[in-house]
Amino acid sequence: MASSQHADPPRPDQLRVIIIGAGLGGCAAAMAMHHQGFHVTIFEKIRKFDRLGDSLGLGENALRLLKRWGLHDQLIEIGNKSPNMQIRRWDTGEILAVQPLMDMAGYIGHRGDYHVEFLKQVEKLGMTVRMGHKVVEFHEAFSTSPSVVLADGRTFTADIIIGADGIKSQTRELVLGFADKPKSSGYACYRAYFKGAHLKTIPLCAPLVQQDCVNIWIGHDMHLVQNTLRNGEEFNWILTHKESVAEIPESWFQPGNMEDVRELVKQWDPMIVAAVNETPACLDWKICYRDPIPTWVSKTHTIALLGDSCHPHLPTSAQGASQATESGAVLALCLKLAGKDHVPLATRVYEKLRFSRVRQAQLNGEDVRDRWHGTLRQLDDGEKPDPDQVKIKNRWLYPFDAEADTRERWESISAMVRKELESGVITPLFDPITGDRLALIQHDAMGQRKDLPLPAEVVVG
Ligand SMILES: Cc1cc2nc3c(=O)[nH]c(=O)nc-3n(C[C@H](O)[C@H](O)[C@H](O)COP(=O)(O)OP(=O)(O)OC[C@H]3O[C@@H](n4cnc5c(N)ncnc54)[C@H](O)[C@@H]3O)c2cc1C
Incomplete structure (x- = not known):
């Protein structure tokens, strides 16, 4: 794969985006940004990608967005073709429940095969991934655009920098102001x-x-x-x-x-x-x-996290790549709705729109793991569990349209964020002391949205 940025320089009216990391999250973000008409530059530290990892799920919630960006049939081809999965007893193999595969992860395929298709689509849209380009430093100040410094010493500036740099994210350290172990x-x-x-x-x-x-x-x-x-x-x-x-x-x-x-x-x-x-x-x-973090956005509001850098998932969530794709779609649309000169408004609405849904997808992974690991212990010998007790409960995540949801909630949340930016007091997403979710919207187990009362204001950073 050759070096990714748009071949042409940005037009004066075009928003300039730098994405750090060309994993599935970074590639999805690039497609989403391109879809909204922005100029995209992607830096990836690895020189050449291998077929890394193993099984990875892509749910309908991600495929709906990817399809809008021109990528769909190739992905379906990669995924497992079985209609159902069987949940069995560890010792006898007895089938305890049968569920449609779509209830779990959607299409389960090899991560490396999905990655090839994501990278191909990025190139097809006219962007080039700059392979072997490691970001080592960041600069941000309230009065100027943010920039990154590469290992070779060159500096690149943009209107927004997106840290899609994975679980060991360096961008997260910048955003949090400390190393998150x-x-x-x-x-x-x-x-x-x-x-x-x-x-x-x-x-x-x-x-x-x-x-x-x-x-x-x-x-x-x-x-x-x-x-x-x-x-x-x-x-x-x-x-x-x-x-x-x-x-x-x-x-x-x-x-x-x-x-x-x-x-x-x-x-x-x-x-x-x-x-x-x-x-x-x-x-x-x-x-x-990792514990949820109180903010996904830097203090000048122009460097934002996306994907595993801010919301890693357990394998039992089967939503890591899908939620990263949703985050790309939401951030791109927020940037479009806010307009080129209002990046802080866009990034702060983005994190508020995303946090609660992502958290629920993460917690679903903990829930199913705990039920799988604990259910049989609670039964007497020969007793069978209720099939519902061992089923995956992800189905409510799939009909969601991240772009439609953003449009629907933009007005109310952007009004609140405008006030926060004016006052200089940003509500954190999560209270690490009490564990309270402070974002505005929650979903219950049936996918119903519940509006939370306005959170108490706390100064971040
Ligand atoms: C090697 C590997 C194998 C995986 N295998 C599986 C699997 O089998 N099943 C599964 O469900 N999930 C797997 N995952 C996780 C899954 O890919 C992610 O949860 C999901 O795709 C979202 O990823 P992401 O793009 O946010 O982060 P990642 O996929 O981790 O991508 C981050 C990218 O950023 C690049 N990067 C990091 N720092 C810098 C820097 N300073 N400068 C430039 N580039 C940088 C990295 O090289 C990487 O390509 C794997 C991840 C990796 C990295």
Whole structure:
């Protein structure tokens, strides 16, 4: 992939956007910004992307937006074709519930394959990702436009800078004013993705590779999600287990020990044990989670966070990339509605519009994990759980149209933000002491919107 910015220089009336990071979040933001007519420059520190990661879900809530930006059918092609998933008992494999796959993550495909299509679309729209360009410094002042400095010493200025630089975000440190240490979620995952052909010759696990399928085994404080793609050509499992570590290595590359995995699942359903036993290698991924942060926007209101840099999700949320896509759409539309000279208004409305919905998507991941890990323990021997108790409850997230919601709520929230900007007192999104969500809107478990009373004003930064 060549170096991404719009080939032409910005027109005087065009908003200039710098995006740091060309992951799925950064690419989605680039498409959204382009859609609103802005001039986009993207810096990515990696020189060349590999096919990294394994299974990733893209929900209808993201696909609806991506389609408007010209990307749809290629993504559907990548996703798992199975209509349903089965939720099973860890030891016998007995099916406890069957759910449409769309209730979980929507289309589950390989992250690297989705990434290729996102990058292709960015290029097709006339933007170029500047690969091998690491942002190392930021400059911002109330009187001037913000800028970034690259590792090679060059400085670039824009009207807004978007930190889509992932879980280890440097931009987040700038926005918060301190280094936000990763927090152990209390769980870790072993993850494996490999060619599935040889499993077809092993009778015990052959049924898992006859066609695309998704199965989830739930046990005490553990669950395993299996995803078969490309008609059995590719096979993936992710085993979540309890683990508390003092030092958390936040890495997508740390090798796992297959002996440890085999030991953990040795008493499990023989079908999945056979597949695990045939697995050549795995990664050991300590699930890093972060507490919600009180602001996604810098003190001059011109540097904003997006995606994993401000709202990472647990794998059980299956919404990390989808929520990053929604955030891109909302920020771009806020910038359009506010107008070129009102970036602070746009960024502050953006964070208020997004926080509560993102938080709910994050919490859904905690909820389903806890139900999967705890349900069987509460039952007597031979007793079956109510299928509803082990089902994923993400369905309400999918009909949402992030752009329509932004238009609908723009007037009321922008009026409130105007007052905040005038007074210089910005309401934080989240109170780290009480844990209260201070953003304006909440959704209940059925997706119904509840308006919160106006929060008490607290000075940020
Ligand atoms: C290697 C990898 C594998 C993953 N695998 C999975 C998976 O299997 N399943 C799943 O559900 N999720 C996976 N994820 C997470 C998932 O991709 C994200 O939750 C989601 O796509 C939103 O990502 P993002 O764009 O916000 O952040 P990321 O995907 O982390 O992208 C951030 C980008 O910013 C770049 N960057 C960081 N700092 C700088 C800097 N200073 N200057 C320039 N560029 C910078 C990084 O190189 C990276 O490309 C993975 C993430 C990574 C990085």
